[in-house]
Amino acid sequence: MAKAQFDREEIIDKAIDLFWSRGFSGASMQLVVAVTGLKPGSLYYSFGNKEALFKQALERYAQKGLSRIRKTLESAPSVGEGICRHLDQFVEEAGHNDFKSCFLVKTQLELAGEGNELYAHAVRKLAEIESLFQTFLEREYDAELSCSRAASIMLHSFGLRVYGYQRLPEERMRLALRQGLPWLPWDQHDMQKKE
Amino acid sequence: MAKAQFDREEIIDKAIDLFWSRGFSGASMQLVVAVTGLKPGSLYYSFGNKEALFKQALERYAQKGLSRIRKTLESAPSVGEGICRHLDQFVEEAGHNDFKSCFLVKTQLELAGEGNELYAHAVRKLAEIESLFQTFLEREYDAELSCSRAASIMLHSFGLRVYGYQRLPEERMRLALRQGLPWLPWDQHDMQKKE
DNA sequence: TAATATTTTGAATGATTGTTCAAGTTCTGG
DNA sequence: CCAGAACTTGAACAATCATTCAAAATATTA
Numbered sequence: 001m002a003k004a005q006f007d008r009e010e011i012i013d014k015a016i017d018l019f020w021s022r023g024f025s026g027a028s029m030q031l032v033v034a035v036t037g038l039k040p041g042s043l044y045y046s047f048g049n050k051e052a053l054f055k056q057a058l059e060r061y062a063q064k065g066l067s068r069i070r071k072t073l074e075s076a077p078s079v080g081e082g083i084c085r086h087l088d089q090f091v092e093e094a095g096h097n098d099f100k101s102c103f104l105v106k107t108q109l110e111l112a113g114e115g116n117e118l119y120a121h122a123v124r125k126l127a128e129i130e131s132l133f134q135t136f137l138e139r140e141y142d143a144e145l146s147c148s149r150a151a152s153i154m155l156h157s158f159g160l161r162v163y164g165y166q167r168l169p170e171e172r173m174r175l176a177l178r179q180g181l182p183w184l185p186w187d188q189h190d191m192q193k194k195e
Numbered sequence: 196m197a198k199a200q201f202d203r204e205e206i207i208d209k210a211i212d213l214f215w216s217r218g219f220s221g222a223s224m225q226l227v228v229a230v231t232g233l234k235p236g237s238l239y240y241s242f243g244n245k246e247a248l249f250k251q252a253l254e255r256y257a258q259k260g261l262s263r264i265r266k267t268l269e270s271a272p273s274v275g276e277g278i279c280r281h282l283d284q285f286v287e288e289a290g291h292n293d294f295k296s297c298f299l300v301k302t303q304l305e306l307a308g309e310g311n312e313l314y315a316h317a318v319r320k321l322a323e324i325e326s327l328f329q330t331f332l333e334r335e336y337d338a339e340l341s342c343s344r345a346a347s348i349m350l351h352s353f354g355l356r357v358y359g360y361q362r363l364p365e366e367r368m369r370l371a372l373r374q375g376l377p378w379l380p381w382d383q384h385d386m387q388k389k390e
Numbered sequence: 391t392a393a394t395a396t397t398t399t400g401a402a403t404g405a406t407t408g409t410t411c412a413a414g415t416t417c418t419g420g
Numbered sequence: 421c422c423a424g425a426a427c428t429t430g431a432a433c434a435a436t437c438a439t440t441c442a443a444a445a446t447a448t449t450a
Contacts, residue, residue: 005416025218030407039429041409041428042429045428100308106305110221113216126361127361147367148373149374152371152374155350155351156350156351157354163350166322168346172346178343180375180376200398200446224439241397392449394447394448394450395446399441404438405437408436409433411429414428414429415426415428416425418426419422419423
């Protein structure tokens with residue numbers, strides 16, 4: 001049984017990059033061929049078809065994102081500060097000139113309707129992220145408050161992912177975050193950053 | 196000089212529907228032909244090409260949206276209540292089962308990068324909406340506060356447009372709005388709704 | 391109504407789409 | 421070192437893509 005001659009995860013990472021920036025319809029398989037260096041036959045042999053490859057890309061992207069958030073929250077001195085750090089990362093990323101929003105959000109918006117499976121997958125992953133926040137919040141607040149605050153965080157995260165596309169000064173976004181999430185310990189967070 | 200035999204705005208409205216739900220890449224010109232009932236030749240004769248038609252659809256959608264917001268804000272007893280009503284409309288729309296998010300937001304996310312003109316157009320229109328909010332807010336707050344609150348409203352609007360795709364109970368969204376925009380007169384708004 | 395300007399038609403264009411497959415290559419277990 | 425399984429190759433497929441255009445139809449002006 002001969003083994004594949006390429007690194008599967010490396011290929012999927014390249015697919016993530018492509019699908020993330022151009023979307024499902026906007027990224028042709030010929031582009032995938034060009035970007036990965038694999039021939040069409042190998043691609044289909046190893047990954048099935050476009051939809052299956054896209055799904056694997058989504059899956060890996062979501063997994064990376066989830067574990068990154070979990071790490072940020074766990075390594076912070078408090079849940080509140082962890083969330084501050086996480087949102088600050090968003091703002092910073094939005095400042096980069098190759099800002100690509102969020103793969104899950106883009107997929108959700110592009111493929112909604114007609115019972116698309118990829119859309120459902122993206123929605124599921126985003127819901128997982130929300131419940132991750134909720135779980136952490138419940139360490140400090142009751143269930144009800146945790147629920148509405150987790151929802152508020154998601155609202156702001158989505159907003160940032162869209163808002164960031166407008167190349168606004170990061171300061172504007174930071175101000176808006178402090179406006180909308182006044183219960184977070186921004187002062188402690190800002191002080192720690194200066195040190 | 197013979198006049199066109201169709202209603203231009205009617206055609207553009209149909210194009211808006213199609214492009215809005217399927218995006219630029221996802222909506223083929225053959226679909227536009229099917230939806231509008233015009234033959235390819237007529238379409239190209241009257242509207243130029245796909246990009247030009249899309250742009251006209253964007254333009255009309257944005258114009259309608261802007262004037263709707265302006266009307267909502269002007270007819271309300273106060274700026275704050277006007278904004279409450281506007282956001283409430285968003286939540287309500289998100290509950291509809293043919294929810295399509297926002298055409299401008301979807302376009303921005305789909306076509307970003309490579310200096311796309313349609314992307315730039317969408318961004319411009321969204322910035323117009325933000326400055327409309329800011330103008331109204333300046334009736335009650337100073338320039339700086341109006342700026343950051345307008346930004347916060349946009350953040351929430353974008354968030355709602357994305358969040359709404361998850362078919363969550365509307366109540367969850369309403370709670371999150373009250374969490375994130377506590378300076379708005381929600382109590383007055385909710386009371387008026389019950390009457 | 392004749393002459394002219396405008397609009398409609400729809401088959402056809404060449405490019406690009408996602409995908410296939412028979413033939414060839416490479417690897418592995420015995 | 422050989423047999424057979426696993427993988428690669430890349431030309432080719434039918435379908436669909438955005439767009440064109442000469443000819444026909446229709447409206448307007450004179």
